[in-house]
Amino acid sequence: METKIVVNGGIPLVGNIRVGNAKNAVLPILIATLLADGESIIADVPRLADVDTTCSVLQHMGCEVARVENNIVVRCGKLISHEAPYEFVRRMRASFLVMGPLLARLGKAKISLPGGCAIGTRPINLHLKGLEAMGAKVRMEHGHVEARCRRLQGAQIYLDFPSVGATENLMMAAALADGQTVIENAAEEPEIIDLANYLNAIGAKIKGAGTRVIKIEGVNHLNGASYTPIPDRIEAGSYMVAAAATGGDLTVDNVIIDHVKPVIAKLKEMGVTVQEMESSLRVKAEQPLRAVDIKTLPYPGFPTDMQAQMMALLAVSDGTGVVTETVFENRFMHVDELKRMGAQIKVESRTAVVQGVSKLYGAPVKATDLRAGAALVIAALSAEMSTEISCVHHIDRGYDDIVGKLRAVGARIDRHNGDC
Numbered sequence: 001m002e003t004k005i006v007v008n009g010g011i012p013l014v015g016n017i018r019v020g021n022a023k024n025a026v027l028p029i030l031i032a033t034l035l036a037d038g039e040s041i042i043a044d045v046p047r048l049a050d051v052d053t054t055c056s057v058l059q060h061m062g063c064e065v066a067r068v069e070n071n072i073v074v075r076c077g078k079l080i081s082h083e084a085p086y087e088f089v090r091r092m093r094a095s096f097l098v099m100g101p102l103l104a105r106l107g108k109a110k111i112s113l114p115g116g117c118a119i120g121t122r123p124i125n126l127h128l129k130g131l132e133a134m135g136a137k138v139r140m141e142h143g144h145v146e147a148r149c150r151r152l153q154g155a156q157i158y159l160d161f162p163s164v165g166a167t168e169n170l171m172m173a174a175a176l177a178d179g180q181t182v183i184e185n186a187a188e189e190p191e192i193i194d195l196a197n198y199l200n201a202i203g204a205k206i207k208g209a210g211t212r213v214i215k216i217e218g219v220n221h222l223n224g225a226s227y228t229p230i231p232d233r234i235e236a237g238s239y240m241v242a243a244a245a246t247g248g249d250l251t252v253d254n255v256i257i258d259h260v261k262p263v264i265a266k267l268k269e270m271g272v273t274v275q276e277m278e279s280s281l282r283v284k285a286e287q288p289l290r291a292v293d294i295k296t297l298p299y300p301g302f303p304t305d306m307q308a309q310m311m312a313l314l315a316v317s318d319g320t321g322v323v324t325e326t327v328f329e330n331r332f333m334h335v336d337e338l339k340r341m342g343a344q345i346k347v348e349s350r351t352a353v354v355q356g357v358s359k360l361y362g363a364p365v366k367a368t369d370l371r372a373g374a375a376l377v378i379a380a381l382s383a384e385m386s387t388e389i390s391c392v393h394h395i396d397r398g399y400d401d402i403v404g405k406l407r408a409v410g411a412r413i414d415r416h417n418g419d420c
């Protein structure tokens with residue numbers, strides 16, 4: 001029997017909802033524990049499918065991994081494997097991030113090629129180009145990438161695109177390299193800063209994370225540490241948009257305000273009242289909202305991971321909004337599902353024109369990827385009648401107990417378990 005989320009919409013979200021720590025920070029930090037000869041305790045880790053996959057990857061490498069309440073304890077002493085098999089990489093592309101740490105620790109790594117991604121190609125060439133600049137010999141054959149080196153050497157690396165994954169992989173590799181590595185045109189996302197902070201906590205020497213130039217002085221040894229990752233800015237943004245879509249009055253707790261500034265700005269432009277507090281946001285909305293234009297960009301621009309959710313909001317706003325997706329070429333798969341609910345959207349290449357309607361109506365829909373699933377939940381919360389969302393395993397990759405959290409603030413939402 002297939003797992004589904006069923007939503008009876010039309011109820012404003014009212015109350016307080018707490019954001020968990022960031023999936024996109026937790027995953028690279030867990031992978032970075034491979035570099036540490038000792039015990040690391042990563043605190044307040046959300047219960048997500050991608051976290052489970054990452055823990056399985058670490059165990060495959062020879063790490064001891066245990067969840068103790070909300071914390072994950074990792075001990076990476078002697079690693080027993082330098083391979084990340086396809087069974088892990090196909091479930092989660094972030095598994096490719098083990099390449100840098102394995103090369104740094106063992107001098108060799110063998111990773112299955114990630115292949116295609118639902119939302120578009122995520123090329124690994126930037127990762128490999130950087131590792132080759134650090135002295136790794138890389139070859140691709142039979143569906144995997146194999147890299148070897150005696151010891152990685154510090155290098156000057158320029159990224160053709162500020163890739164988050166490549167920045168993370170190279171920063172981890174450089175932490176144990178010989179000499180200084182400089183990464184230019186680096187990604188500036190908050191999750192990059194968080195990874196650097198964890199690496200520095202275990203003994204790395206990294207400066208400039210969060211800017212376009214990151215400098216890493218390689219060290220000979222790294223130890224474990226206790227560390228708490230940052231709150232999830234995409235989960236926060238998703239609940240802010242859900243409040244706006246339902247005409248609710250919702251306080252979103254455990255938020256770093258600076259990390260969600262682009263979402264705040266667009267919501268205010270639409271007519272939503274957003275009150276900023278120290279670590280919380282109160283989002284209050286009355287329909288109809290005004291349509292706006294959105295263009296996704298690397299941080300600090302509007303995040304691609306919030307594009308689908310904002311499109312669900314534009315679908316019930318007054319006027320016409322244009323959504324331009326510049327990061328991933330195939331991130332409009334939610335459009336057909338929103339149209340099943342009555343949304344008026346036209347797509348041409350990387351641009352979607354959204355003509356707002358007064359109401360959406362419940363329908364059977366399917367989550368095609370993580371953020372598309374969140375968009376469908378938001379649309380369903382605002383819609384009349386019942387919406388049945390299938391393939392919710394995508395949602396489980398990035399939202400911890402989304403049903404329970406939304407139900408606690410008034411949503412009529414249930415989960416019917418089974419297999420997708």
